[in-house]
Amino acid sequence: MKTPLIIGHRGACGYRPEHTAASYRLAVEMGADFIEPDLVSTKDGHLIARHDNVLNLTTDVAKCQKFTTKKTTKIIDGESIEGWFSEDFTLQEIKMLRAIERMPEIRPENTEYDGQFEILTLDEIIALTKDLEREFDRTVGLYIETKHPSYFTSLDLPLEPPLLDALSKAGYTGKDAPIFLQSFETENLKWLRRYTQLPLIQLLWLEGQPADIPLRGGSLSYDDMATPEGLRDIALYADGVGPEKSHFILAANAKGQLDPARASSFIADAHAAGLAVHPYTFRRENAFLPADLHSPGGDDKPGQLEEEMLLFMELGVDGVFTDNPDIGLQAKQRFL
Numbered sequence: 001m002k003t004p005l006i007i008g009h010r011g012a013c014g015y016r017p018e019h020t021a022a023s024y025r026l027a028v029e030m031g032a033d034f035i036e037p038d039l040v041s042t043k044d045g046h047l048i049a050r051h052d053n054v055l056n057l058t059t060d061v062a063k064c065q066k067f068t069t070k071k072t073t074k075i076i077d078g079e080s081i082e083g084w085f086s087e088d089f090t091l092q093e094i095k096m097l098r099a100i101e102r103m104p105e106i107r108p109e110n111t112e113y114d115g116q117f118e119i120l121t122l123d124e125i126i127a128l129t130k131d132l133e134r135e136f137d138r139t140v141g142l143y144i145e146t147k148h149p150s151y152f153t154s155l156d157l158p159l160e161p162p163l164l165d166a167l168s169k170a171g172y173t174g175k176d177a178p179i180f181l182q183s184f185e186t187e188n189l190k191w192l193r194r195y196t197q198l199p200l201i202q203l204l205w206l207e208g209q210p211a212d213i214p215l216r217g218g219s220l221s222y223d224d225m226a227t228p229e230g231l232r233d234i235a236l237y238a239d240g241v242g243p244e245k246s247h248f249i250l251a252a253n254a255k256g257q258l259d260p261a262r263a264s265s266f267i268a269d270a271h272a273a274g275l276a277v278h279p280y281t282f283r284r285e286n287a288f289l290p291a292d293l294h295s296p297g298g299d300d301k302p303g304q305l306e307e308e309m310l311l312f313m314e315l316g317v318d319g320v321f322t323d324n325p326d327i328g329l330q331a332k333q334r335f336l
């Protein structure tokens with residue numbers, strides 16, 4: 001695959017409800033090099049594709065009378081959250097739910113697909129990926145994120161062993177497999193490094209610290225990790241970094257312009273440490289673009305995402321997470 005890689009973020013979730021078969025398929029049809037499942041666990045230890053263990057954000061669980069009593073409040077990574085949680089549902093129960101659009105105000109067209117698609121297991125995503133590879137006669141990579149790994153380990157539902165097991169059974173082993181494994185935490189990546197050569201990516205959130213760090217009494221922050229020294233430490237266990245694009249690489253100036261002369265040294269520092277750089281998340285709607293790249297209209301109107309991605313490619317990123325892989329491909333074609 002030629003870099004910069006186009007990573008279909010949650011599939012092509014700019015056009016279909018995230019993490020559905022339709023979203024993953026569309027990403028591949030549009031030319032994405034990788035599709036990006038986020039994984040959480042069910043009560044019976046199955047890995048399923050959801051961005052959150054909180055199910056009501058992206059499924060119709062709140063409308064299912066059968067599950068009314070499962071609504072509860074939990075502390076997840078220090079945050080109090082009310083809702084329905086994947087770890088309280090068996091896979092059989094999860095399969096009774098259907099996906100809905102996460103951002104109906106920003107992406108009203110996507111609500112047309114609400115209620116149509118079931119929640120996929122990792123094994124089903126692997127099977128779908130292999131089907132898509134045959135259909136499109138090319139490699140399709142899986143860029144898999146472990147969500148809340150310490151939390152799931154605390155429930156005796158660790159994500160990593162079943163993840164490696166599923167990948168190994170499907171033939172994904174070694175550093176050249178079309179796989180990336182990513183996490184906002186650190187310890188689970190270090191654990192994975194001990195047991196696999198599959199490429200690992202350390203994600204960097206725009207504030208705070210990885211959820212596993214305070215659990216061990218540490219003070220390391222994401223900003224610490226983004227320094228040249230912090231990046232060299234990451235390179236001891238990971239192959240790349242996934243930074244929030246604006247905070248770590250290039251934020252718009254006060255006029256809402258992206259001025260490449262104001263870019264940080266993050267990309268050069270990461271490359272000097274031997275790390276690939278895959279920033280997130282590139283989205284086409286005005287709500288997610290700097291003012292200078294807005295189109296006339298409201299937050300939901302598509303702005304000039306292609307220009308934003310092209311600029312980051314020119315700055316030297318090795319891949320982009322995007323909700324709009326088609327626009328990513330257009331930017332890449334101009335860049336190459």
Ligand code: G3P
Pocket residue numbers: 009038051145182203242280281321
């Ligand atoms: O995984 C990279 C990107 O997806 C950032 O995180 O919150 O969208 O899963 P999130």
Ligand code: CA
Pocket residue numbers: 036037038145
């Ligand atoms: Ca993700």
